[in-house]
Amino acid sequence: MTENQQQKNLSYYCDLLASLNVSSTKKRGNAQYKPILLLSVIDLISQKIITENKILVSEELIDTFNKYWNILASEYKGGFHYPFFHLQSEGFWHLTLKPDFNGLQPKTMNKLKQSVEYASLDEELFTLIQDPESRKELIDTLIEVWFSSAQKELQEILEINQSF
8 A cells, every 4th residue: 555545544534533423412512422432442452452353342442431431521421332333324333243133223231232243444444543643643633523622631541541
C-alpha cells in the first residue's frame, strides 16, 4: 500500500468517525455511546489486549467502556449493548451473530452476549489503529468532534494506558 492510499484510508476513516450517526436531543445533547465504544476498542488494541480483528463482549472491553463513560459523564444512562449492536449501521463495524440469533436488538448485556459472537472492523481500519501515528489521528478526531470539553482528561487516560 502506498503512502497516498494509506492517507486516503486514514482520511476516509477520520471522516467516518467525525460523522457517526448518534441519537441527540436538545436537552441532553449527543448520545456518545458509539464514540466511547470506539475509543475503548482503540485503547484495547493499542494495549495489545485486542490482538486480532475479533472484538468480543469481554470484561476488559466493558470495563474500559464504563471507565470512559464515567469520565465523560454523559446525560444519557450508560449501556454498552447499545453501541456494540448499533455501530454496524456505520459500515465499518461488522457483527458475527450466533446461529440462534432471533433478529431482535439485544436490550441487555446478557442478551447481547447471547446474540453476538464478536464484532470486527474493516481490515483497513484495524490495520490503521495498529499504527501509532494513524491511531493518534483517529483518537484525535474522536476527541475533537465528540468530547472537546473533556479533551484533557481523555488525553491523560489514553497516555497512561499506552505507557503500560
